[in-house]
Amino acid sequence: MSGMGLMWANLFRRKTRTFLTLFSLLVAFLLFVLLRAVAEPFAGGGVSVDGADRLVVTSKYSIIDLLPLSQLGEIQRVPGVEGVTHQTWFGGNYQDPANFFPKYPVEPRAYFDMYPEFAIDPAQLDAFENTRTGIVVEEGLLARFGWNIGDRIPIQGDIWSLKDGSRLWQFDLVGTYRHRDPGEAAPVALLMHYDYFDEARSFEEGAVGWYTVRVSDPEQAPAIAGAIDALFKNSPNPTKTSTEAEFARSFAAQIGDIALMATGILSAVFFTILLLTANTMSQSLRERIPELAVLKTVGFSDARTSLLVVGESVLLCLIGALLGVGLGASVLPAASVVTQQFMGPVSMSVDIFVQSVAFAVVLGLVVGALPALTAQRLRIVDALRRG
Amino acid sequence: MAIVDLSEVRKSYVKGREEVEVLTGIDLAVEEADFLALMGPSGSGKTTLLNIIGGIDSATSGSVQVSGQDLAAMSRRQLAKWRSENIGFVFQFYNLLPVLSARRNVELPLLLTKLSGKQRRSNADTALEIVGLEDRARHKPGELSGGQQQRVAIARAIVADAPILVCDEPTGDLDRDTADEILELLEILNRDHGKTIVMVTHDPKAASHARHVVHLDKGQLSTGTDEEAA
Numbered sequence: 233m234s235g236m237g238l239m240w241a242n243l244f245r246r247k248t249r250t251f252l253t254l255f256s257l258l259v260a261f262l263l264f265v266l267l268r269a270v271a272e273p274f275a276g277g278g279v280s281v282d283g284a285d286r287l288v289v290t291s292k293y294s295i296i297d298l299l300p301l302s303q304l305g306e307i308q309r310v311p312g313v314e315g316v317t318h319q320t321w322f323g324g325n326y327q328d329p330a331n332f333f334p335k336y337p338v339e340p341r342a343y344f345d346m347y348p349e350f351a352i353d354p355a356q357l358d359a360f361e362n363t364r365t366g367i368v369v370e371e372g373l374l375a376r377f378g379w380n381i382g383d384r385i386p387i388q389g390d391i392w393s394l395k396d397g398s399r400l401w402q403f404d405l406v407g408t409y410r411h412r413d414p415g416e417a418a419p420v421a422l423l424m425h426y427d428y429f430d431e432a433r434s435f436e437e438g439a440v441g442w443y444t445v446r447v448s449d450p451e452q453a454p455a456i457a458g459a460i461d462a463l464f465k466n467s468p469n470p471t472k473t474s475t476e477a478e479f480a481r482s483f484a485a486q487i488g489d490i491a492l493m494a495t496g497i498l499s500a501v502f503f504t505i506l507l508l509t510a511n512t513m514s515q516s517l518r519e520r521i522p523e524l525a526v527l528k529t530v531g532f533s534d535a536r537t538s539l540l541v542v543g544e545s546v547l548l549c550l551i552g553a554l555l556g557v558g559l560g561a562s563v564l565p566a567a568s569v570v571t572q573q574f575m576g577p578v579s580m581s582v583d584i585f586v587q588s589v590a591f592a593v594v595l596g597l598v599v600g601a602l603p604a605l606t607a608q609r610l611r612i613v614d615a616l617r618r619g
Numbered sequence: 620m621a622i623v624d625l626s627e628v629r630k631s632y633v634k635g636r637e638e639v640e641v642l643t644g645i646d647l648a649v650e651e652a653d654f655l656a657l658m659g660p661s662g663s664g665k666t667t668l669l670n671i672i673g674g675i676d677s678a679t680s681g682s683v684q685v686s687g688q689d690l691a692a693m694s695r696r697q698l699a700k701w702r703s704e705n706i707g708f709v710f711q712f713y714n715l716l717p718v719l720s721a722r723r724n725v726e727l728p729l730l731l732t733k734l735s736g737k738q739r740r741s742n743a744d745t746a747l748e749i750v751g752l753e754d755r756a757r758h759k760p761g762e763l764s765g766g767q768q769q770r771v772a773i774a775r776a777i778v779a780d781a782p783i784l785v786c787d788e789p790t791g792d793l794d795r796d797t798a799d800e801i802l803e804l805l806e807i808l809n810r811d812h813g814k815t816i817v818m819v820t821h822d823p824k825a826a827s828h829a830r831h832v833v834h835l836d837k838g839q840l841s842t843g844t845d846e847e848a849a
């Protein structure tokens with residue numbers, strides 16, 4: 233037996249009480265892990281401010297409403313506009329809805345001109361442009377699904393069906409793209425040829441999801457956005473144009489609210505856990521006063537006795553934390569399937585693990601501080617007399 | 620020099636405005652390898668005196684020399700270490716830790732030594748053998764009889780090789796036969812292992828196992844009955 237063994241044995245003197253406390257610690261740390269995992273992708277600004285020189289043109293009424301392709305030429309002619317291209321939401325599943333990632337019909341060359349931060353091999357871009365059923369994907373998808381260049385990739389359409397009424401789209405994988413900066417990740421997506429998509433689909437021919445516009449002078453972006461919207465104000469398809477940076481800002485503001493809410497929930501949960509665990513520890517201490525006196529009698533110093541008590545409390549919190557973190561790590565992959573659809577994947581990180589452990593230690597120290605002080609000050613003869 | 624040497628030891632408690640003097644000038648010398656029984660009426664200060672000898676309580680005044688150390692001059696931390704090396708305690712109600720097995724209870728004082736885990740366990744087993752409980756090493760106190768628990772407590776008191784045992788009514792909670800067994804064990808420890816024993820008891824039959832008996836009454840020792848023990 234060691235000092236550790238002694239703490240361990242003491243911890244489980246009242247099994248039910250210890251298990252209940254462990255359970256509440258587990259729940260608290262599970263919650264911590266899940267909320268941190270959700271908040272983490274947005275920590276530190278998150279959204280890139282790339283593309284202050286890009287505008288996004290959507291339907292005025294709803295982002296889901298489509299716009300006629302005929303607007304492209306008109307936008308192109310607005311003074312200050314340097315380039316225009318368009319994208320559409322495809323939806324669809326590869327094998328299983330759980331394998332979610334966005335898929336967009338695009339204009340191959342115009343798309344990569346619009347997003348110079350994405351790198352693609354020139355030969356692959358040529359192949360993309362020249363293969364009607366060609367697609368390129370973010371390079372991480374190859375490993376994720378075991379794809380190779382040259383593979384035929386079936387996608388089950390949900391929004392879009394083919395002219396023959398079927399929904400099984402077949403594409404040929406001709407290339408991959410990545411972020412030009414090796415330290416950054418490009419958004420995960422599948423890009424297909426708009427021309428093929430438009431020709432093959434059974435309805436809404438000639439419609440696109442939204443336009444992306446590059447302006448020559450970012451300072452002029454608001455004025456140009458106004459000019460574009462004025463152009464279509466009285467048409468059947470009025471538009472709403474905003475800068476990508478604005479998009480990012482409003483998005484980040486919403487995330488800020490979420491982070492604040494998560495912090496609030498966590499504070500409340502941990503305050504409750506603090507009281508609960510503190511109660512467990514002080515109850516267990518009160519029962520044990522004569523035993524602590526015995527330890528001191530046989531020669532345990534005041535410091536050593538109080539260390540045993542605080543160690544026990546840290547041990548309790550650590551076990552609870554590890555159980556919670558373990559459970560969190562095992563449910564996150566499942567949670568990720570859901571969250572991926574609207575905010576990207578969530579996962580357990582080393583950071584979250586380290587934070588949890590640090591949190592558990594601090595919690596244990598706070599909870600154990602008062603009992604430890606009591607143990608430290610305990611006078612042997614008084615305690616023995618009481619027992 | 621005597622292994623326990625008290626002179627002019629006084630102990631008083633302040634209760635409210637009143638000061639109650641429990642020990643009023645105790646002179647006591649216990650030679651090495653002696654077995655002393657300390658008798659006296661309830662409330663006469665026997666436990667108080669024993670605790671002062673064992674270094675878990677302090678005298679209000681007077682000199683307390685045990686194992687050649689002046690206890691009044693030591694800090695709490697020094698006293699704790701000194702106790703672990705010099706004193707084995709045996710209480711009336713055994714005072715074992717209920718969550719630990721017999722072996723682990725006995726091992727407890729060894730956690731303060733530099734012994735390896737293996738050595739600690741083997742020393743604990745030896746101590747359990749001496750008290751005749753080697754086959755109960757894995758039992759928790761709740762699974763042992765009173766007499767067995769007291770044997771475990773005695774094993775704990777001797778495991779670190781302390782030369783002095785202080786026992787506060789070690790048989791007070793036991794029936795006659797079991798009490799006799801415990802007293803015989805103490806006699807063996809005194810006779811064969813050279814332990815100096817100071818034992819508080821109410822029971823004249825228990826006191827008869829000791830080499831000497833002293834009486835404490837009204838804060839004073841009377842040593843007139845020195846050689847009445849067998």
Ligand SMILES: Nc1ncnc2c1ncn2[C@@H]1O[C@H](COP(=O)(O)OP(=O)(O)OP(=O)(O)O)[C@@H](O)[C@H]1O
Pocket residue numbers: 632633634641659660661662663664665666667668
């Ligand atoms: N902490 C204390 N505060 C005040 N009075 C105390 C304290 N401890 C002991 N006393 C008093 O000191 C006296 C001696 O107590 P002690 O426990 O030494 O007696 P004892 O001889 O061991 O009695 P018993 O045979 O009942 O165990 C008692 O009157 C007791 O009330």
Ligand SMILES: [Mg+2]
Pocket residue numbers: 665666667787
């Ligand atoms: Mg007493």
